[in-house]
Amino acid sequence: MTLLRQLRRFARFSLQGHARQAGIILLLILTGSIVEALSLLAVIPLMRLIGADPEATPDTVSLPVVGPMSLGWLLAGIILLMLAQALVNRHRILLMTKTMQQAVDDIRMRLFTAIGQGPWAQVAAMRGSDLNHAMVADVDRVQLGLFSLMSLGQNFLWLTLYGLLSALISWRMTLFALVIGTITLAALYPMRRKTARHARFMADALQERQHVTSEFVAGMKIAKAFNSEAFYLDRLDRLLTSLRTATIEFARLTSNSSALFQLVSGSAAALFVYVAYAYVGLPLPQLVTMLLLFMRLAPRFNAVQETLQQLILSMPAFENVAGLILMFKADRDGAGSAQQATVPTLKRQIRFDNVSITHAGATAPAISKLDLDIAAGEIIALAGPSGCGKSTTADMLMGLLQPGEGQILIDGMPLAPQDRGWRDQIAYVPQDVFLLHDSIATNLRIARADASEADMWDALEAASARHFVACLPSGLDTIVGDRGSRLSGGERQRIALARALLRRPRLLILDEATSALDPQAQSQIEAAIAGLRGHMTIIAIAHTPSLIALADRIVFLDQGRIVQIRSHFPASCNDTAGKMAQA
Numbered sequence: 001m002t003l004l005r006q007l008r009r010f011a012r013f014s015l016q017g018h019a020r021q022a023g024i025i026l027l028l029i030l031t032g033s034i035v036e037a038l039s040l041l042a043v044i045p046l047m048r049l050i051g052a053d054p055e056a057t058p059d060t061v062s063l064p065v066v067g068p069m070s071l072g073w074l075l076a077g078i079i080l081l082m083l084a085q086a087l088v089n090r091h092r093i094l095l096m097t098k099t100m101q102q103a104v105d106d107i108r109m110r111l112f113t114a115i116g117q118g119p120w121a122q123v124a125a126m127r128g129s130d131l132n133h134a135m136v137a138d139v140d141r142v143q144l145g146l147f148s149l150m151s152l153g154q155n156f157l158w159l160t161l162y163g164l165l166s167a168l169i170s171w172r173m174t175l176f177a178l179v180i181g182t183i184t185l186a187a188l189y190p191m192r193r194k195t196a197r198h199a200r201f202m203a204d205a206l207q208e209r210q211h212v213t214s215e216f217v218a219g220m221k222i223a224k225a226f227n228s229e230a231f232y233l234d235r236l237d238r239l240l241t242s243l244r245t246a247t248i249e250f251a252r253l254t255s256n257s258s259a260l261f262q263l264v265s266g267s268a269a270a271l272f273v274y275v276a277y278a279y280v281g282l283p284l285p286q287l288v289t290m291l292l293l294f295m296r297l298a299p300r301f302n303a304v305q306e307t308l309q310q311l312i313l314s315m316p317a318f319e320n321v322a323g324l325i326l327m328f329k330a331d332r333d334g335a336g337s338a339q340q341a342t343v344p345t346l347k348r349q350i351r352f353d354n355v356s357i358t359h360a361g362a363t364a365p366a367i368s369k370l371d372l373d374i375a376a377g378e379i380i381a382l383a384g385p386s387g388c389g390k391s392t393t394a395d396m397l398m399g400l401l402q403p404g405e406g407q408i409l410i411d412g413m414p415l416a417p418q419d420r421g422w423r424d425q426i427a428y429v430p431q432d433v434f435l436l437h438d439s440i441a442t443n444l445r446i447a448r449a450d451a452s453e454a455d456m457w458d459a460l461e462a463a464s465a466r467h468f469v470a471c472l473p474s475g476l477d478t479i480v481g482d483r484g485s486r487l488s489g490g491e492r493q494r495i496a497l498a499r500a501l502l503r504r505p506r507l508l509i510l511d512e513a514t515s516a517l518d519p520q521a522q523s524q525i526e527a528a529i530a531g532l533r534g535h536m537t538i539i540a541i542a543h544t545p546s547l548i549a550l551a552d553r554i555v556f557l558d559q560g561r562i563v564q565i566r567s568h569f570p571a572s573c574n575d576t577a578g579k580m581a582q583a
């Protein structure tokens with residue numbers, strides 16, 4: 001794809017919804033440039049009024065539109081023009097900053113929303129650190145790119161305007177400057193190509209740096225326990241070395257092109273004066289004005305080259321962010337309507353009708369031809385050895401995964417893909433409890449933002465967590481630490497259960513919800529779950545015999561198929577199914 005097309009896509013993407021502000025900014029740049037150009041042009045009459053020979057200089061000069069003007073008025077006019085230019089520039093900078101910040105916030109929100117509403121299977125298939133990197137570092141780089149894009153637009157406007165202006169003074173000398181400029185930009189093309197290759201490499205290396213650092217933080221405990229910090233440090237050191245080399249190489253590229261540019265523009269200025277003086281015979285005031293113009297144009301030409309390099313550096317980040325937004329959105333749209341007109345309410349039954357699913361990249365189905373009816377209000381335990389498909393079944397029921405074949409019906413109504421209305425009626429307690437580094441109250445309110453304190457205490461009571469929370473010095477305002485690290489595993493699980501119950505769900509899905517509890521807490525939670533019988537449908541993925549024993553029916557899975565359904569758990573746990581459940 002040509003750079004120009006890519007820049008057009010980038011401009012459309014990043015300024016989406018801000019076209020009006022972008023237009024005003026361009027207008028302000030244009031106004032500022034015109035005012036600046038006028039003050040520059042004023043040098044010509046000024047030089048006539050203060051010529052080398054005071055005897056020969058006139059008292060006034062005649063200006064187009066304005067008429068005759070004395071030295072005093074001319075100087076006052078120049079000051080006024082400079083004041084106007086300062087005001088316009090100030091307004092432009094403020095508007096540019098505001099627009100840029102808003103545009104970047106919008107991009108970040110678009111990315112967050114796309115990921116947040118994207119299909120779970122797709123989100124789960126990605127590396128968490130890649131998403132992290134895209135949402136933070138890539139968007140920051142897009143911001144730099146947007147800044148460069150605005151500077152580029154500004155410089156192009158200036159160049160065009162000054163070009164026109166100098167053409168008014170001498171079209172031959174302007175043509176001469178244009179040819180030199182074009183040759184310089186063309187000569188720098190290989191450097192821009194190198195920069196583009198470099199940008200891709202740096203983007204990948206930065207992403208890898210994010211993997212290594214986040215894996216280091218996540219695996220810190222293991223690293224310390226195994227004395228293997230050096231493993232991470234080595235990886236990071238190698239990465240940092242290649243990143244450093246790449247950054248220095250980039251600096252070398254940009255400084256080379258700047259040096260080359262300075263050399264060319266310096267020689268061009270000398271040649272320019274010589275040609276203007278010896279061949280074109282330009283009068284002194286015009287020659288001085290042209291030189292002034294030339295001196296202003298040269299750094300802007302250089303700025304065009306530099307901003308282009310910066311923009312190229314931001315392109316991989318832009319492609320990544322835009323690609324992710326498109327991918328998650330396309331999949332959401334492709335998956336059909338996000339909300340059914342009528343939301344299933346689970347008054348009668350859940351039916352798995354010949355449901356099969358194979359995970360992307362897997363060779364065998366995780367669930368194969370599953371037929372199962374669950375009555376509303378029932379407690380069902382899903383048991384079976386590791387990898388038999390229990391979590392996959394729960395994920396499909398939550399609408400996070402779509403069956404490849406067959407369908408799931410709620411009260412006879414097929415579950416629509418990504419049905420948020422259905423998910424509003426579900427509460428889920430995962431195996432790995434996730435808690436924010438915030439208060440217990442905030443963590444509970446993730447499930448129901450408008451929950452009152454009384455609602456929270458009720459939910460904590462139902463989850464056997466009221467007593468321990470009440471004993472904490474700050475109660476509901478206790479900060480739980482990073483991912484709940486200031487609580488025990490059992491306490492975290494009970495908070496997670498309370499959070500689920502706060503939703504007053506019609507369907508409660510428990511994924512090994514008592515796995516981290518001691519026997520006493522386990523039986524407290526089991527009592528709490530037993531107390532919910534008849535109030536909601538409960539599907540518990542369970543290995544613990546006492547939790548399984550609570551169920552009205554136990555569904556044993558093996559290799560994605562139902563191998564047995566029992567209405568009670570064998571007390572001895574000695575039969576095959578009992579062993580399977582505990583596997």
Ligand SMILES: Nc1ncnc2c1ncn2[C@@H]1O[C@H](COP(=O)(O)OP(=O)(O)OP(=O)(O)O)[C@@H](O)[C@H]1O
Nearest residue numbers: 359360361362366385386387388389390391392393
């Ligand atoms: N995202 C995925 N991509 C590919 N295969 C997957 C994915 N998730 C699960 N699987 C595979 O699907 C099968 C069922 O996995 P699932 O997590 O449903 O099992 P499970 O019964 O819940 O296991 P456990 O008790 O260990 O949590 C397994 O073979 C697993 O390797």
